[in-house]
Amino acid sequence: MALGGYADHVARVDLSSGSVAYEGINEEDARLYIGARGLGVKYVYDNDPATDPNSPDNLLGLVNGPLTGTEATMSGRLAFVTKSPLTGTVVDSHMGGWSAARLRWAGFDALLFTGKAEAPVYAYVEGGTVELRPAGDLWGKGVHETIAILNERYGDNLSVMAIGQAGENGVLFASFMNEDDRAAGRGGTGAVGGMKNLKAVVVKGDRSTMPKAEDRDKWREAHRVALKTIIDSEVTGPKTGGLSVYGTNVLTNVVNAMGGMGTKNSQLTTFEGAEKLSGETVRETILVDEPTCHACPVACKKEVEITEGPYKGLRMESFEYEPAWSLGANCGNDDAGVVAKVIDQCNDHGMDAIEIGNVISMYMEASEKGYVPGPGLAWGDGAGMVKLAEQMAMREGPGEILGLGTAKAAEAYGHPEIAMAVKGQAVPAYDPRAIKGEGIGYATSNRGACHLRGYTPASEILGIPVKTDPLAWEGKGALLKIFQDLHAFSDSLDLCKFSAFAEGAAEYAQQYEAIVGIALSEEDVMTTGERIYNLERRFNNLAGFDGSDDSLPERFLKEPGSGPAANSVCELDEMKAEYYEARGWEDGVVPDAKLQELSIS
Amino acid sequence: MEVRVYATLRPIVGGRSVSLPDRDGATIAQVIDDLIARFPALRERLLSEAGEIRPYVAVMLDGRDVRHVGGLDAVVAAGAEIDIFPPVAGGA
Numbered sequence: 003m004a005l006g007g008y009a010d011h012v013a014r015v016d017l018s019s020g021s022v023a024y025e026g027i028n029e030e031d032a033r034l035y036i037g038a039r040g041l042g043v044k045y046v047y048d049n050d051p052a053t054d055p056n057s058p059d060n061l062l063g064l065v066n067g068p069l070t071g072t073e074a075t076m077s078g079r080l081a082f083v084t085k086s087p088l089t090g091t092v093v094d095s096h097m098g099g100w101s102a103a104r105l106r107w108a109g110f111d112a113l114l115f116t117g118k119a120e121a122p123v124y125a126y127v128e129g130g131t132v133e134l135r136p137a138g139d140l141w142g143k144g145v146h147e148t149i150a151i152l153n154e155r156y157g158d159n160l161s162v163m164a165i166g167q168a169g170e171n172g173v174l175f176a177s178f179m180n181e182d183d184r185a186a187g188r189g190g191t192g193a194v195g196g197m198k199n200l201k202a203v204v205v206k207g208d209r210s211t212m213p214k215a216e217d218r219d220k221w222r223e224a225h226r227v228a229l230k231t232i233i234d235s236e237v238t239g240p241k242t243g244g245l246s247v248y249g250t251n252v253l254t255n256v257v258n259a260m261g262g263m264g265t266k267n268s269q270l271t272t273f274e275g276a277e278k279l280s281g282e283t284v285r286e287t288i289l290v291d292e293p294t295c296h297a298c299p300v301a302c303k304k305e306v307e308i309t310e311g312p313y314k315g316l317r318m319e320s321f322e323y324e325p326a327w328s329l330g331a332n333c334g335n336d337d338a339g340v341v342a343k344v345i346d347q348c349n350d351h352g353m354d355a356i357e358i359g360n361v362i363s364m365y366m367e368a369s370e371k372g373y374v375p376g377p378g379l380a381w382g383d384g385a386g387m388v389k390l391a392e393q394m395a396m397r398e399g400p401g402e403i404l405g406l407g408t409a410k411a412a413e414a415y416g417h418p419e420i421a422m423a424v425k426g427q428a429v430p431a432y433d434p435r436a437i438k439g440e441g442i443g444y445a446t447s448n449r450g451a452c453h454l455r456g457y458t459p460a461s462e463i464l465g466i467p468v469k470t471d472p473l474a475w476e477g478k479g480a481l482l483k484i485f486q487d488l489h490a491f492s493d494s495l496d497l498c499k500f501s502a503f504a505e506g507a508a509e510y511a512q513q514y515e516a517i518v519g520i521a522l523s524e525e526d527v528m529t530t531g532e533r534i535y536n537l538e539r540r541f542n543n544l545a546g547f548d549g550s551d552d553s554l555p556e557r558f559l560k561e562p563g564s565g566p567a568a569n570s571v572c573e574l575d576e577m578k579a580e581y582y583e584a585r586g587w588e589d590g591v592v593p594d595a596k597l598q599e600l601s602i603s
Numbered sequence: 604m605e606v607r608v609y610a611t612l613r614p615i616v617g618g619r620s621v622s623l624p625d626r627d628g629a630t631i632a633q634v635i636d637d638l639i640a641r642f643p644a645l646r647e648r649l650l651s652e653a654g655e656i657r658p659y660v661a662v663m664l665d666g667r668d669v670r671h672v673g674g675l676d677a678v679v680a681a682g683a684e685i686d687i688f689p690p691v692a693g694g695a
Contacts, residue, residue: 236659236690243690244610250693255609259686260666277619282610302693323693464659464692471671503692566666 003029006216007068007517008037009111013132015125017198018058018117022132027111033520034601037067037111038496039094040534042083045114046092047537051544055085055194058118062194064105064163064203067496068518071106071296072213073221075229076498078103078296082186084194085545088174088357088407089426089450092541093189098295098498099181101161107207119199124152124164128206137201141170144350145179152204159208166352168395169196173405175357175427179349183303183320187354188427189449190407215517224516228501228509232299235504237464240299245500248281249304250323253431255280256463258331260472261566262436264429265331266381267363268422268555271433271563275336279326288338293319300500306342312385313339318346320355327431328359333366334381343384344391351395358394360408360428362387364420365400373415374400422555424451425547434554434572435563437462439470439478441572442581445552446482446590448538454499456485466503473566475573479580487531494534533600536585540592540602549590552578606638606685615644625681631662632675634685648689659690 003010003026010026027041035041042065049061063083070077080102086093105113109130122137140148145166152162161181169176169192176192177185186192195201215221237243244252257263258276265273277283284306291305305319321342329341348355362379369378379386393401404411408428412421422429427450434441439458444451453459458481462472470481492501492510501509507524515521522530542551558572582589586596597603607620623637639646651657655675662669663686669677679685 237692242611245691245693248610248691252610252691253693255686256661256688256691259663259688260668282613282619460692463661464690466659466692469658469668469670471668473667473671500693 003027005029005032005068006519007072007213008032009106009109009213011109011130012112012114013110014114014116015132015134016117017115017119017123017134017200020119020134022134034530035534035537036491036494036530038065038070038079038081038494039083039096039490040494040530040537041065042081042094042112043092043534043538043541045112046083046085047541049116051085051092051541053085055087055090056197058198059116060085060194062115062191062198062200063112065112066102066106066110067494069495069497069513071103072215072517073225074297074497074513074517075225075232076295076298076300076501077496078298079496079498080105081493081496082178082191084191086189086449087193088190090545091425091449091547092538093191093449094493095186095188095191096493096496097178097180097184097186099161099184100296101163101180101205102496103296104159104161104205104207106213107209107211108205109211113203115198115200118197122199122201124202124204125200126204140201142167145352146182146350148202149182152202156204156206159206161205162202164202164352165192165195166350166395168351168353168405169193171395171397171405172196173353173394173397174407174410175354177348177352177354179352183318183349185349185354187356188452192352217516221516224512228505228513231504231509232501237503238300238500240301243300245302245503246300248285249302249321251281251284251304251321251326253323254326255282257432260436260463261563261568262433262472263327263331264422264431264433266334267332267367267420268433268557269367271436271567272565273331276331278336279330279338279341281323284321284338290317291319295498298498302500308339308342311337311339313343316342316346318342318349320345320349324431325355325359328356329362329387332359332363333387335384335387336382337384340384340387343388347388347391347395353395356430357407357428358391360422361394361404361411362390364408364412364422365390365404367420368412368415368417373417419556422557424554425551427451432459433563433567434558435570436567437472438475438572438577439472439482441554441558441574442478442482442577445554445574445578446581448535448542454489456482456489457499457502458482458485460485460503467506473570475577479577480584482581483584484528486535487528489531490534491527491531529600533602536592536596536600537602539587540597543591547590549578549582552590604634604685606634606687609686609688610691611689612645612648612687615648616642627681629679630675631664631669631677631679634679635662635675649687661688663687
């Protein structure tokens with residue numbers, strides 16, 4: 003293949019037969035869809051959008067981008083891609099750490115799994131080959147124990163991506179986990195692994211085989227410029243920027259102050275206990291380490307150790323903003339120990355820590371209103387939350403229903419109106435009555451409610467690229483499209499989303515050109531991102547989704563929030579009209595003319 | 604009047620908030636001036652050389668970024684809440 007950057011090596015693993023076939027990268031697809039998210043979605047698209055996500059025919063891909071595992075700053079990312087059993091949409095879910103880089107160092111752009119193994123297996127990846135090995139001894143074990151056993155077995159320079167009991171037991175929001183505390187969290191990728199009897203992917207590789215750009219001068223300049231923007235940024239600057247010093251959880255106080263913190267299943271939008279769970283308090287009280295990912299000077303990970311209460315001694319490294327919200331304000335809980343414990347359960351059992359907080363808060367509201375049998379669970383009942391999380395992973399007691407996720411469980415209780423979910427996936431930590439760009443963002447996300455498809459808070463809170471009023475809806479449809487397209491491109495390189503707090507299309511294009519050897523303009527970057535976003539939407543259209551699915555829970559549309567959002571609801575219809583016009587879509591459907599314009603076939 | 608500050612501003616003021624004398628009807632600009640008089644190191648963190656609120660810094664009056672409710676001329680009513688954030692963002 004003429005393109006630089008790629009290993010030009012992909013494994014197709016048929017779990018049913020146990021056969022592994024190798025192929026190169028399709029150059030035309032690589033030009034159009036880049037890698038990771040974009041190329042991964044193309045693999046899933048070509049596999050058939052009508053596939054039952056719970057059938058062996060569903061394809062599960064681990065796909066790198068051309069920058070993954072290179073010297074590029076923040077390039078330790080890959081995408082898990084599949085058809086989601088939680089939403090029925092296409093999904094790409096990314097993780098950091100070192101697994102992605104090691105997969106590239108082991109010689110691969112992608113691993114594509116189809117079929118279903120007769121008995122549990124794991125894939126062992128090293129030196130350009132993949133072997134399926136029996137995992138009967140690992141089945142039933144948590145992620146942490148699984149990783150410990152495989153580390154003992156295979157030694158250094160190893161990364162393990164594994165499912166826990168949740169994936170094995172068909173929890174629809176089960177995740178693939180990586181290096182104990184990092185998740186391909188959203189969309190139920192772990193449930194697909196469990197359905198396929200694929201316990202883990204084990205990758206051995208070291209940086210001696212790190213790919214390097216052939217044109218060293220061009221690369222050095224591209225790298226220097228990108229790194230300088232990260233270092234100079236007041237957000238990402240190592241040891242100085244808010245994200246670097248306090249981690250993602252630096253958002254808790256600001257979102258609460260602006261009335262955007264969904265509380266008690268989004269019945270309110272301000273939470274009295276926010277400060278106790280904030281990044282500032284975590285740093286003051288329980289922070290013990292600040293690990294990072296491949297090639298990242300920001301080190302936003304914040305490792306904590308709980309120092310008092312029933313979870314004293316618990317040490318974990320993913321006390322992030324999203325679960326601090328989902329398991330905190332959202333559940334009426336201000337105990338950091340409980341938040342850390344349930345996140346740790348999610349990491350060990352392999353579950354999405356955003357979804358599980360919403361499942362619990364929905365169950366708490368259902369309990370309060372008498373919608374569930376028995377006493378249910380009271381707001382802020384920490385011990386009860388921990389017990390319920392265990393029951394979900396094991397599908398025991400109420401966990402049998404709750405393991406289906408927020409939307410399906412609320413439906414089973416006969417009260418879908420208390421599920422804060424879109425297309426079957428629960429909402430993240432920005433209430434759309436106070437941060438309206440997230441309202442149109444959640445509604446039109448191609449993978450169900452998601453803040454990372456188009457991160458409008460960059461504009462609405464911070465002012466990147468321009469400051470917009472979070473309470474105003476006008477202009478948010480067009481603004482969202484810009485973010486969605488830009489992120490679709492960076493997710494395909496695959497660079498961390500946080501690069502976008504400093505870098506933009508110019509830096510992305512420069513790095514792509516230096517590695518791959520194709521010159522891109524900033525306009526090309528945005529058009530490529532638009533193509534990827536439309537391919538995802540086309541997949542969803544073929545899977546049966548249209549504009550009626552681009553919706554929000556009625557609570558956000560009719561019940562005002564509290565505090566600064568006390569008089570505010572989310573004007574979704576107005577923003578949808580604006581957004582569809584910007585997209586050129588017809589009621590949520592990509593018309594043929596748009597497909598042709600973007601060379602999607 | 605209590606002005607709450609966050610993140611990397613806290614080490615500068617040595618706490619979560621700063622008590623300032625009540626100035627009924629003061630503007631946000633006057634409150635910031637009072638704050639900087641107490642903690643001069645805040646000036647370069649909050650204001651540009653031209654005296655405007657620096658990009659990405661959020662000065663909130665009752666939960667609203669003052670850029671959207673009158674800017675530095677916004678009047679602080681009795682009992683109003685003021686929160687000041689340095690550039691903060693996250694996402695995961």
